[in-house]
Amino acid sequence: METGIARQGLTLYEKLNILSDAAKYDVACTSSGVSRRGNGRGLGNCTAAGICHSFSSDGRCISLLKVLYTNECIYHCKYCANRADNDVPRATFTPEELCRLTMEFYRRNYIEGLFLSSGIWKSPTHTMEQIYETIRRLREEYGFRGYIHVKAIPGADSELIEKLGYLADRMSINLEFPTAEGLRRLAPNKNRSLILKPMRQIQNGRLASKEEVALYRHAPQFVPAGQSTQMIIGAAGETDYEIMSVSQALYEGFGLKRVFYSAYMQVNEDKELPVLPGGPPLLREHRLYQADWLLRFYGFRAEELLSEKRPNFDIRLDPKANWALGHLDKFPVEVNTAPYEMLLRVPGVGVKSAMRIVRARRHGVIDFAALKRFGVVLKRASWFLLCSGRPMHPLRLEERFLTGLLSEEGRRAPAVDAQRSCRQITLFESGLEQPGMGGLYDAEYRVVL
Amino acid sequence: MTQNIVLCCEDSLEGIFTAVYDGWAGRYGHENVRLQVGETEDMDLFSSYIKICTNVEKAGKVSNTIRRRLGGRNFAEIARAALSCEPDKGTAIYRTIARGFSMERGFQVMGVLTDPFVCRVDALSRSVSRESDHLMGFLRFTDYGQGVLWAKIKPKNHVLPAIAPHFQDRLPKENWVIWDERREKAAVHPAGRGWFLADLDGFEPTEDTASGDCEREIEELWRGFCRSIAIEERRNLNLQRQMLPKRFRKYMTEFP
Numbered sequence: 001m002e003t004g005i006a007r008q009g010l011t012l013y014e015k016l017n018i019l020s021d022a023a024k025y026d027v028a029c030t031s032s033g034v035s036r037r038g039n040g041r042g043l044g045n046c047t048a049a050g051i052c053h054s055f056s057s058d059g060r061c062i063s064l065l066k067v068l069y070t071n072e073c074i075y076h077c078k079y080c081a082n083r084a085d086n087d088v089p090r091a092t093f094t095p096e097e098l099c100r101l102t103m104e105f106y107r108r109n110y111i112e113g114l115f116l117s118s119g120i121w122k123s124p125t126h127t128m129e130q131i132y133e134t135i136r137r138l139r140e141e142y143g144f145r146g147y148i149h150v151k152a153i154p155g156a157d158s159e160l161i162e163k164l165g166y167l168a169d170r171m172s173i174n175l176e177f178p179t180a181e182g183l184r185r186l187a188p189n190k191n192r193s194l195i196l197k198p199m200r201q202i203q204n205g206r207l208a209s210k211e212e213v214a215l216y217r218h219a220p221q222f223v224p225a226g227q228s229t230q231m232i233i234g235a236a237g238e239t240d241y242e243i244m245s246v247s248q249a250l251y252e253g254f255g256l257k258r259v260f261y262s263a264y265m266q267v268n269e270d271k272e273l274p275v276l277p278g279g280p281p282l283l284r285e286h287r288l289y290q291a292d293w294l295l296r297f298y299g300f301r302a303e304e305l306l307s308e309k310r311p312n313f314d315i316r317l318d319p320k321a322n323w324a325l326g327h328l329d330k331f332p333v334e335v336n337t338a339p340y341e342m343l344l345r346v347p348g349v350g351v352k353s354a355m356r357i358v359r360a361r362r363h364g365v366i367d368f369a370a371l372k373r374f375g376v377v378l379k380r381a382s383w384f385l386l387c388s389g390r391p392m393h394p395l396r397l398e399e400r401f402l403t404g405l406l407s408e409e410g411r412r413a414p415a416v417d418a419q420r421s422c423r424q425i426t427l428f429e430s431g432l433e434q435p436g437m438g439g440l441y442d443a444e445y446r447v448v449l
Numbered sequence: 450m451t452q453n454i455v456l457c458c459e460d461s462l463e464g465i466f467t468a469v470y471d472g473w474a475g476r477y478g479h480e481n482v483r484l485q486v487g488e489t490e491d492m493d494l495f496s497s498y499i500k501i502c503t504n505v506e507k508a509g510k511v512s513n514t515i516r517r518r519l520g521g522r523n524f525a526e527i528a529r530a531a532l533s534c535e536p537d538k539g540t541a542i543y544r545t546i547a548r549g550f551s552m553e554r555g556f557q558v559m560g561v562l563t564d565p566f567v568c569r570v571d572a573l574s575r576s577v578s579r580e581s582d583h584l585m586g587f588l589r590f591t592d593y594g595q596g597v598l599w600a601k602i603k604p605k606n607h608v609l610p611a612i613a614p615h616f617q618d619r620l621p622k623e624n625w626v627i628w629d630e631r632r633e634k635a636a637v638h639p640a641g642r643g644w645f646l647a648d649l650d651g652f653e654p655t656e657d658t659a660s661g662d663c664e665r666e667i668e669e670l671w672r673g674f675c676r677s678i679a680i681e682e683r684r685n686l687n688l689q690r691q692m693l694p695k696r697f698r699k700y701m702t703e704f705p
C-alpha cells in the first residue's frame with residue numbers, strides 16, 4: 001500500500017524515468033509496416049519504412065516513446081524486476097499524462113509514436129481498459145495520426161482487444177519462451193494457450209479487415225502494421241533449433257510480422273534462473289536475428305539451418321556462411337545466369353545486391369569491376385562467385401580454409417540486429433521498394449515541375 | 450581532337466535541366482559535354498565554356514520529357530541526385546538522361562548500372578536519400594514560443610526539398626522553419642499552407658521566458674527518457690556512433 005502513497009508524490013519526470021526504465025527490455029522499437037498520410041488537420045503520419053529518431057548508449061534505435069502504463073503487477077514472472085514481490089519503486093501514468101508526453105515529443109520530432117505496454121494492474125482486463133482509454137483519447141481527442149504499438153494482455157476481455165485493434169498500428173503479445181515448459185517454470189501466472197488465443201484473434205481480425213478494406217476502401221483497418229512477439233534467449237535452456245522452429249511456425253501459422261529475440265538479462269536471483277558469468281548472450285541473440293532474416297527474406301527453412309543432431313548455431317559464423325560451408329558443392333555461382341534465389345545464398349550478397357545484379361544483367365554482361373562499382377561488397381562474396389566463368393582470384397572451395405576466412409570471432413562486436421537500420425529491414429517488410437518520392441519538389445517550391 | 454564543351458549552370462534542378470536543354474540543342478555530341486554546376490572551378494585551356502542562363506520554360510520541357518519517357522520513379526531519382534553536393538552530378542545527370550532517351554524502354558534506365566554515369570546518379574541519389582532519411586529522424590524542433598517550431602541542420606547535401614514535404618504532411622497545423630546552416634537557406638511552413646524555400650542568413654528565433662521554462666521541462670523529460678531507456682549491460686558506444694554519426698549530434702536535444 002505504501003506504493004500507492006509514493007505514487008501520489010511522483011513528478012512526471014520521475015514517472016517517466018521509472019516507467020521507461022521498466023520498459024527497456026522490450027525489444028521492438030520499430031515504427032514500420034504502415035504508411036499513412038497526414039490528413040491536413042491532426043498531427044502525424046506514418047512511413048512504411050519506419051524512422052529511427054535517436055540511438056541510445058547501447059546502440060539501439062529509439063523510434064517510439066516506449067513506456068509501461070504502470071509497473072504495478074500482480075504476477076510473479078521470475079525473470080522480471082516488476083514481479084509482485086519485488087521491492088522496486090512503482091509508478092502509474094494517467095491517460096492524460098501519456099497523451100501530453102506523446103504529443104509534445106512528437107511535434108518536436110523526437111519520436112514516431114508511442115509503444116505502450118504494462119504490468120498487470122489488478123487484472124488483465126483492468127489493465128487493458130487503461131491502455132484502451134489512453135489510446136482512444138490520443139487518437140480521438142488529440143487527433144494523433146502517428147504510430148502506435150500496444151501490448152495485448154493475455155487474459156483480457158477479447159472485446160477490448162478488438163476495439164483497440166482499430167486504433168493501434170501494431171499489437172504484440174510476448175511468447176516469452178519457445179517451450180511451454182519454460183514458460184510454466186519461469187512465468188507461473190502465464191500459460192501458452194492463453195498467449196496464443198489473442199494472437200489468433202488478432203490474426204483473424206487482420207484477415208477479416210483486409211477483406212473489408214478490399215470491398216470498401218475506407219473501412220477501418222485492424223492492426224495494419226501487423227503483430228509481433230518476443231522471446232527471451234538463454235534463460236530456459238532452449239536450443240536455437242527450438243527457437244527457429246517456433247519462429248517459423250509463428251510466421252507461417254499466425255501471420256506474424258516480426259519475432260524479436262532478447263538476450264536474457266539477470267535482474268533477479270532465483271534458483272530457477274541461470275547464472276550467466278559471461279553476461280547476456282548477445283552474440284547468440286545476434287545469430288538468431290541473422291537466421292530469422294534468412295527465414296523471412298532469403299527463402300531458407302529452419303530445417304535447412306539446424307537439426308535435432310546439430311541444434312545450435314556455430315557462434316563464430318553467421319548462419320548463412322554456416323549453411324554455405326555445408327553445401328560447397330553448390331558453388332561457385334555464376335553472376336550472369338544464376339537464379340535470384342541462388343544469388344541470395346552467396347555469403348556476403350544481400351537482398352539489395354541480389355536485386356541489383358538481376359536488374360543490371362538484363363542490360364549487359366557483368367564483370368567484377370561492375371559489381372564493385374554498383375556497390376556489391378566482394379570481400380566474402382568473391383570466394384563464391386564467377387563472372388562469365390572466371391573467378392576474381394583463384395578459388396579454394398575447402399571447408400577449413402573458408403571457415404577461417406568467414407569466421408567473425410573477435411572481429412566484430414555483436415551488432416544491433418532488431419534495430420539495425422530499421423529502415424533497411426522494414427523496407428522489405430513493407431513490400432515497398434522505395435518510400436514514395438513523388439513529393440520531391442512539390443508544394444510551393446516553385447520549380448515549374 | 451574534338452573540343453570539350455563545358456556548360457556552366459546554376460546549382461539547381463532548373464539550372465541543370467536548362468543546361469540539358471541547351472546541350473541537346475547545341476548538338477555537340479553528348480560524349481563531349483560536361484556540366485559545371487555552381488561556382489566556377491579552374492578553367493582548362495582546351496575546353497570551351499558556355500554560360501547557361503536558367504530558363505524555367507526550358508527546364509519545364511526537359512522535366513516533362515523525362516517524366517514521360519523515363520517515368521516518375523526515374524525522374525525522382527534524377528531529381529534527388531541533383532540535390533547532391535558532389536561537383537560531378539551535372540555531367541552524370543546529363544549523360545544518364547542521354548542514355549535513357551536512347552533506349553527503347555527508357556523507364557529501365559536506372560537499371561543500367563553497368564553504365565558509369567547511371568551508376569553515379571544511382572549512388573548520388575542513394576546518398577542524398579540516406580542523409581534525408583537520417584534527418585527526418587534526427588532533426589529536432591524547438592518551440593521558442595511565438596507559435597513557431599525551429600530546427601537547425603547542417604547537411605552535406607541540399608536536403609531541404611527532400612525532407613520538407615515529409616514534415617508538411619506530418620505537421621500540417623504547425624508553423625515551422627528548418628534552417629540549413631551551411632547554405633543559409635530555410636524551408637518555411639506557415640500553418641495550413643504549403644512550404645517554400647527562402648534565403649535566410651541567420652537563425653534568430655526570439656524566445657519568451659514563460660514558454661522557455663516549459664520548453665526546458667520537455668527537453669529534460671526527453672533527455673531523461675533517452676538515458677533510462679538504455680540497457681547498461683549492453684552499453685556499446687561504438688555502435689551508437691556508427692548508427693548516429695557525431696556530426697548530427699550537435700543539433701540534437703539529447704546530446705548536450
Ligand code: SF4
Nearest residue numbers: 073075077080083119
Ligand atoms: S506480467 Fe510478468 S513480465 Fe509482465 S510486468 Fe508482471 S511480472 Fe513482469
